[in-house]
Amino acid sequence: MFKNLMVASATVVFAGSLAACGSSDGGADDAGGSDKITMGFAQVGAESGWRTANTKSIQASAKEAGIELKFSDAQQKQENQIKAIRSYIQQKVDVIAFSPVVETGWDTVLQEAKRAKIPVILTDRAVDSEDTSLYKTFLGSDFVLEGEKAGQWVVDNAATNDVNKDGKINVVEIQGTTGAAPAIDRKEGFEDKIAADSNIKIVASQTGDFTRDGGKKVMEAFLKSQKDIDVVYAHNDDEGLGAIEAIEAAGLKPGVDIKIITVDAVKDGMTALAAGKINYIVECNPLLGPQLMELAEKVVAGEEVPQRVETEEGAFDQEQAKAVLADRQY
Numbered sequence: 001m002f003k004n005l006m007v008a009s010a011t012v013v014f015a016g017s018l019a020a021c022g023s024s025d026g027g028a029d030d031a032g033g034s035d036k037i038t039m040g041f042a043q044v045g046a047e048s049g050w051r052t053a054n055t056k057s058i059q060a061s062a063k064e065a066g067i068e069l070k071f072s073d074a075q076q077k078q079e080n081q082i083k084a085i086r087s088y089i090q091q092k093v094d095v096i097a098f099s100p101v102v103e104t105g106w107d108t109v110l111q112e113a114k115r116a117k118i119p120v121i122l123t124d125r126a127v128d129s130e131d132t133s134l135y136k137t138f139l140g141s142d143f144v145l146e147g148e149k150a151g152q153w154v155v156d157n158a159a160t161n162d163v164n165k166d167g168k169i170n171v172v173e174i175q176g177t178t179g180a181a182p183a184i185d186r187k188e189g190f191e192d193k194i195a196a197d198s199n200i201k202i203v204a205s206q207t208g209d210f211t212r213d214g215g216k217k218v219m220e221a222f223l224k225s226q227k228d229i230d231v232v233y234a235h236n237d238d239e240g241l242g243a244i245e246a247i248e249a250a251g252l253k254p255g256v257d258i259k260i261i262t263v264d265a266v267k268d269g270m271t272a273l274a275a276g277k278i279n280y281i282v283e284c285n286p287l288l289g290p291q292l293m294e295l296a297e298k299v300v301a302g303e304e305v306p307q308r309v310e311t312e313e314g315a316f317d318q319e320q321a322k323a324v325l326a327d328r329q330y
């Protein structure tokens with residue numbers, strides 16, 4: 001009963017300190033306690049619809065798998081994630097999983113986990129570290145490929161994307177969180193593909209921090225500073241939805257006067273796509289929970305797992321969005 005209550009109350013918003021709350025049945029050096037696996041999960045934050053769906057998937061899958069989940073929300077701050085990971089080490093959880101807010105700066109805390117013999121699983125975002133022994137596996141999307149799909153769409157539809165009909169396709173880019181793997185990789189993949197057509201140029205690029213509000217503010221600034229915008233490339237749906245608000249407030253028609261391409265394909269994004277306000281969405285799957293729990297069980301049992309587990313994804317245009325919207329889970 002006590003355990004069930006612990007599971008139910010395991011979701012805490014990170015608030016400076018994580019109390020070492022009691023469970024002693026986990027731990028790498030745990031001899032003979034209960035078989036139940038305890039996972040410490042350090043989430044990025046609650047910045048987007050994608051993140052909300054991801055958190056729900058992890059919580060529901062842990063429950064389903066009978067894994068006790070200690071969950072923290074770092075509010076997009078690396079220092080909070082590091083504190084959460086240290087607290088999980090202290091609590092001797094069986095496995096630590098986290099989605100690193102930025103790519104660099106993890107070696108020290110990951111070495112601490114390694115010394116404590118607690119396996120680490122990266123989910124969703126990767127770290128940039130030479131030492132791949134610091135984590136068991138990385139489960140998540142190929143963000144470079146996502147950026148490539150977005151760039152390819154701009155190239156393939158160059159004629160219609162040249163909204164202002166001057167032979168130039170001016171793209172403004174709303175980047176994700178600075179230093180985050182999906183922001184770095186989605187930019188890289190996109191730039192690679194648009195290089196095929198010298199008429200397509202990124203004329204302005206700024207971070208919107210993966211939030212709706214961030215996307216709106218950046219777009220407001222772009223609308224003031226850029227005379228000729230044909231296409232918005234937003235690194236996630238939320239930023240694109242914020243950009244839509246800014247475009248409408250400026251008296252323009254999103255999806256028509258300015259084309260919009262985003263990444264994620266969460267319900268709000270797909271709704272805007274079906275309504276003609278977004279033109280193309282590259283899918284990024286947030287439902288990582290079931291695969292994460294499976295990998296956790298394996299690494300805790302000492303089984304070999306692949307260094308990299310990739311999620312399968314597609315992309316949607318407006319007609320495809322209309323067809324799948326009703327069945328969209330998130």
Ligand code: GYE
Pocket residue numbers: 047048049050051124125182210235236237238263264284
């Ligand atoms: O695209 C964005 C979220 O890391 C893949 O983070 C994730 C990204 C996702 O805030 O919406």
